[in-house]
Amino acid sequence: MSNTLDASGVGGDTPNLDFDGTTPYEDYVQADVLTHLQQLRSDDPGEMVFLVTTQVMELWFTVIVHEWETAAKALREDRIPVAMDALKRSLRELEALNASWRPLAQLTPAQFNAYRGALGEGSGFQSAMYRRMEFLLGDKSASMLVPHRGAPRVHAELEKALQEPSLYDEVLRLLARRGLPVPESVLTRDLSLRYEASPEVEAVWTALYAAPDENLDLHRLGEVLTDVAELVWRWRNDHLVATRRAMGAKTGTGGSAGVAWLEKRATKNVFPELWTARSHV
Ligand code: HEM
Numbered sequence: 001m002s003n004t005l006d007a008s009g010v011g012g013d014t015p016n017l018d019f020d021g022t023t024p025y026e027d028y029v030q031a032d033v034l035t036h037l038q039q040l041r042s043d044d045p046g047e048m049v050f051l052v053t054t055q056v057m058e059l060w061f062t063v064i065v066h067e068w069e070t071a072a073k074a075l076r077e078d079r080i081p082v083a084m085d086a087l088k089r090s091l092r093e094l095e096a097l098n099a100s101w102r103p104l105a106q107l108t109p110a111q112f113n114a115y116r117g118a119l120g121e122g123s124g125f126q127s128a129m130y131r132r133m134e135f136l137l138g139d140k141s142a143s144m145l146v147p148h149r150g151a152p153r154v155h156a157e158l159e160k161a162l163q164e165p166s167l168y169d170e171v172l173r174l175l176a177r178r179g180l181p182v183p184e185s186v187l188t189r190d191l192s193l194r195y196e197a198s199p200e201v202e203a204v205w206t207a208l209y210a211a212p213d214e215n216l217d218l219h220r221l222g223e224v225l226t227d228v229a230e231l232v233w234r235w236r237n238d239h240l241v242a243t244r245r246a247m248g249a250k251t252g253t254g255g256s257a258g259v260a261w262l263e264k265r266a267t268k269n270v271f272p273e274l275w276t277a278r279s280h281v
Contacts, residue, residue, distance in 0.1 A: 041118035060097035061129035075170040094231035101238045112246040123254025135161040138168040138195030197272035205277035229270035236266040
């Protein structure tokens with residue numbers, strides 16, 4: 001049953017107010033679940049935005065993984081326009097993800113310390129969805145499954161992602177099907193290992209970039225992947241700078257050397273040959 005009364009009781013073209021049970025909005029969005037997932041662990045008023053920013057980033061990781069899996073599947077089926085659409089959506093989503101650093105970007109050590117102790121050994125390093133993003137980019141590592149042994153669903157998803165071709169593996173297989181000389185050793189590599197840059201693959205991208213018109217769709221694919229790589233690098237870098245501001249050179253809650261460890265992670269190149277090929281064009 002529904003009526004057309006607005007909040008003041010005056011009729012008109014106003015939204016429906018009466019629903020049997022929960023609202024259709026709630027049934028779809030599950031806002032009640034989402035907005036009651038904030039279990040604070042301290043009395044500090046600044047903890048709320050730290051927790052919600054982390055949750056918001058987890059949601060963006062989930063969307064981006066979905067886009068990159070869509071793109072990988074489309075590439076496998078030679079549906080380049082479908083892959084391009086998903087990759088382009090992921091660029092806007094990566095920008096939104098990166099913008100969500102703003103509320104945490106200027107934390108002082110005293111502000112962070114006010115709830116840091118309450119986090120215990122919790123660290124973003126244990127984020128399974130971030131790890132799936134890294135796996136899709138080609139940065140595979142079986143040891144990254146170890147923290148998730150106690151969570152069967154998450155572990156199974158990560159195990160599957162570890163064994164499957166990454167987004168970049170699918171790109172290189174497509175280049176090979178298009179007659180470009182991607183070496184057999186790259187095409188048949190052990191997919192559960194980190195992708196290692198190959199001089200032959202660099203030469204393939206160099207040739208593509210030297211004559212973009214000959215394979216315009218592949219050149220455009222290369223550019224959208226470069227945009228993805230740049231935005232991932234920006235996320236890592238913003239994380240690094242926010243961490244340096246909030247805790248200097250202290251060790252991380254996850255047990256790493258903190259900023260020094262993150263600095264090393266931030267220098268890793270995503271889709272390495274797409275960057276190195278540029279020196280030869
Ligand atoms: C200003 C607040 C933050 C600080 C000080 C901080 C600090 C750190 C540190 C020190 C590490 C290294 C591992 C460790 O020992 O813990 C780390 C890793 C990580 N953090 Fe944060 N972090 C912050 C906010 C966030 C947020 C909001 C997210 C969003 C989910 C996040 C996601 C991650 C991820 C994914 C890693 C692992 C990176 C990798 O494996 O390369 N961090 N963080």
